[in-house]
Amino acid sequence: MAAPRIVLGIESSCDETGAGLVRDGRLLGHAVASSMDEHARFGGVVPEIAARAHVHALNPVVRGALDRAGLRLGDIGAVAVTTGPGLSGALQVGLAGAKGLAYALDVPLYGVHHLAGHVAADTLEHGPLPDPCVVLIVSGGHTSLLLVRDLARDPITHLGDTLDDAAGECFDKVARVFGLPYPGGPAVDRAARDGSADAVAFPRPLTGPGDDPYAFSFSGLKTAAARWAERHANGDGALPVADGAAALQEAIADVLTRKAVAACAAHGVNTLVVVGGVAANSRVRALAEERCRAAGITLRVPPLGLCTDNGAMIAAVGDLLVRAGAEPAPLDVSIDPSAPLEYAALHPTATVARAA
Numbered sequence: 001m002a003a004p005r006i007v008l009g010i011e012s013s014c015d016e017t018g019a020g021l022v023r024d025g026r027l028l029g030h031a032v033a034s035s036m037d038e039h040a041r042f043g044g045v046v047p048e049i050a051a052r053a054h055v056h057a058l059n060p061v062v063r064g065a066l067d068r069a070g071l072r073l074g075d076i077g078a079v080a081v082t083t084g085p086g087l088s089g090a091l092q093v094g095l096a097g098a099k100g101l102a103y104a105l106d107v108p109l110y111g112v113h114h115l116a117g118h119v120a121a122d123t124l125e126h127g128p129l130p131d132p133c134v135v136l137i138v139s140g141g142h143t144s145l146l147l148v149r150d151l152a153r154d155p156i157t158h159l160g161d162t163l164d165d166a167a168g169e170c171f172d173k174v175a176r177v178f179g180l181p182y183p184g185g186p187a188v189d190r191a192a193r194d195g196s197a198d199a200v201a202f203p204r205p206l207t208g209p210g211d212d213p214y215a216f217s218f219s220g221l222k223t224a225a226a227r228w229a230e231r232h233a234n235g236d237g238a239l240p241v242a243d244g245a246a247a248l249q250e251a252i253a254d255v256l257t258r259k260a261v262a263a264c265a266a267h268g269v270n271t272l273v274v275v276g277g278v279a280a281n282s283r284v285r286a287l288a289e290e291r292c293r294a295a296g297i298t299l300r301v302p303p304l305g306l307c308t309d310n311g312a313m314i315a316a317v318g319d320l321l322v323r324a325g326a327e328p329a330p331l332d333v334s335i336d337p338s339a340p341l342e343y344a345a346l347h348p349t350a351t352v353a354r355a356a
């Protein structure tokens with residue numbers, strides 16, 4: 001049998017430029033550069049700034065990943081790249097770089113769905129995913145409960161998605177109203193340490209008896225938090241930010257973990273995987289741990305550095321595709337900024353291999 005290929009993964013869908021190297025399910029090295037500081041004064045990601053930052057960061061980040069892995073360009077056996085979803089200009093930069101490398105090195109290219117990357121991130125720490133498992137994806141742009149089988153071969157089943165804002169979006173937008181810096185999630189997490197989770201009774205959207213058990217909605221919670229802040233501003237002054245942060249974080253963690261554990265129970269699945277930027281939240285992690293333990297469910301959460309966007313997770317999907325024998329993408333493969341999550345590979349040729 002041929003030696004397993006080393007897969008280079010490239011991520012550039014939002015404000016992080018990431019490169020990672022994976023062989024046979026193992027992370028060999030990765031590097032991430034972020035343009036977050038350049039967006040902070042605008043209170044959110046500015047697409048043009050992100051795209052330009054990727055242009056500058058791509059080569060150094062690939063070099064950084066290779067250095068950390070003790071490898072050379074010539075050792076790369078395949079290139080995987082995020083082709084969607086994400087910011088169009090940002091995705092274009094990563095794809096152009098990946099095509100250039102794949103062509104120059106004469107190795108196959110794979111287009112990867114960003115969210116499948118978040119799922120695969122966990123395999124780099126905890127090994128192959130059990131089939132089936134329930135995955136809760138909570139990022140800045142997406143919130144979904146999924147039933148995942150073989151990530152490289154099978155379609156991904158959506159048990160529920162958010163009807164409006166994503167969980168990370170709710171953190172980011174409320175943080176802004178609370179006067180906390182961008183990105184809001186980590187800022188709320190830090191502020192919440194000094195607050196009391198039951199200081200404010202924020203709503204738990206879509207948790208009533210008649211509600212869809214696996215769908216999410218965070219815009220009402222966002223509005224409730226904004227109203228609470230307004231009431232304080234019109235009252236006697238200082239906003240108790242720590243209490244607001246702790247109560248908001250509790251409401252989000254409560255809804256997310258309650259629905260995820262219910263999905264496991266309803267589908268007879270005993271492994272829950274929580275991934276994406278919001279999986280870095282301390283209360284989400286703690287409450288998921290507590291509720292999974294009580295329900296006899298094994299909880300898997302990637303280490304903090306692999307929860308937020310990175311190239312290692314894209315390499316992890318590429319490595320799974322290579323080992324599953326998926327067809328590579330043609331060199332004229334293009335980006336899909338609003339790609340729905342159906343398969344881990346985003347290019348149609350990989351679908352042909354699946355059908356075979």
Ligand code: KG4
Binds near residue numbers: 141168277282308
């Ligand atoms: O997965 P990710 O890095 O990028 C997307 O694909 O969106 O997720 C970014 C999101 C942001 O909304 C950020 O505020 C949130 O993850 N986030 C957190 C924490 N760290 C990152 N939210 C809550 N608590 C955290 N500690």
Ligand code: ZN
Binds near residue numbers: 276277308309
């Ligand atoms: Zn992401």
